[in-house]
Amino acid sequence: MKTKLPIALSNKHIHLSQNDLNILFGEGYELTRFKDLSQPGQYACEEKVDIVGPKGTLKGVRILGPVRSDTQIELSISDSFALGVKPVVRNSGDILDTPGAKVVGPKGEIEIDKGVIVAARHIHMYTKDGEDYGVKDKDIVSVKVSGPRGLVFDNVLVRVAENFALEMHVDIEEGNAAGVRNGDMVEIIK
Known part of the structure; x- marks a missing residue:
C-alpha cells in the first residue's frame, strides 16, 4: 500500500x-x-x-x-x-x-x-489513488513530515474524486513551520 x-x-x-x-x-x-x-x-x-x-x-x-x-x-x-x-x-x-x-x-x-x-489542511486524490493508499473520500488521516523541522499533521481531510490530482495542501504558515517546499514528499500514517 x-x-x-x-x-x-x-x-x-x-x-x-x-x-x-x-x-x-x-x-x-x-x-x-x-x-x-x-x-x-x-x-x-x-x-x-x-x-x-x-x-x-x-x-x-x-x-x-x-x-x-x-x-x-x-x-x-x-x-x-x-x-x-x-x-x-x-x-x-x-x-x-x-x-x-x-x-x-x-x-x-x-x-x-x-x-x-x-x-483546513487536506489531501486531493484521484479515485485510483484512494484505492492505492487505502483511504476513501472524507477520511481523516495524519501525515508525517521528515527532516530537521519534522512534525505530524493531524486532522487531514482526504478528498477523493475523478478530477483530482494527488497532492496534500497546507497553507504557507503550516508549510513553513514544517520546513517543506512544493513537491516535497510526505507520508500518510494511520
Whole structure:
C-alpha cells in the first residue's frame, strides 16, 4: 500500500462568483489565465484584488479560477489578524458562519458577509489513488513530515474524486513551520 505523496503550500487567494467578478471588473468580465495549478482545471489568474477588513488591507490578493458559485477568501491565520477578522479553519466551500470582508477591484467593490476562511489542511486524490493508499473520500488521516523541522499533521481531510490530482495542501504558515517546499514528499500514517 502506498503512503508517500507530494505536498504543496497555498498562499492567500480568492475565488469569485461570476456576479462578484462582474461588479469588481465589469459586466461580462472573463478571468485571464496566468498559470495552471496542480489540480486539473484550476488556475491562477493575472487579476488581483484588495481585501479590506476592520484593521487593515491585504493588497494584490490573487484570484484563482475558474469562477465558483460562491466567493471565498482563503487566508493564513496571520493574514486574518492583519485584516482584523477572526480566523476560522474550514474545509473549502464550508463558509456558513464565517467572517466577511470588503473586496476592492478596478471597477467596483463588494462587501461579503461570509466567506473568509483559513483552509483546513487536506489531501486531493484521484479515485485510483484512494484505492492505492487505502483511504476513501472524507477520511481523516495524519501525515508525517521528515527532516530537521519534522512534525505530524493531524486532522487531514482526504478528498477523493475523478478530477483530482494527488497532492496534500497546507497553507504557507503550516508549510513553513514544517520546513517543506512544493513537491516535497510526505507520508500518510494511520
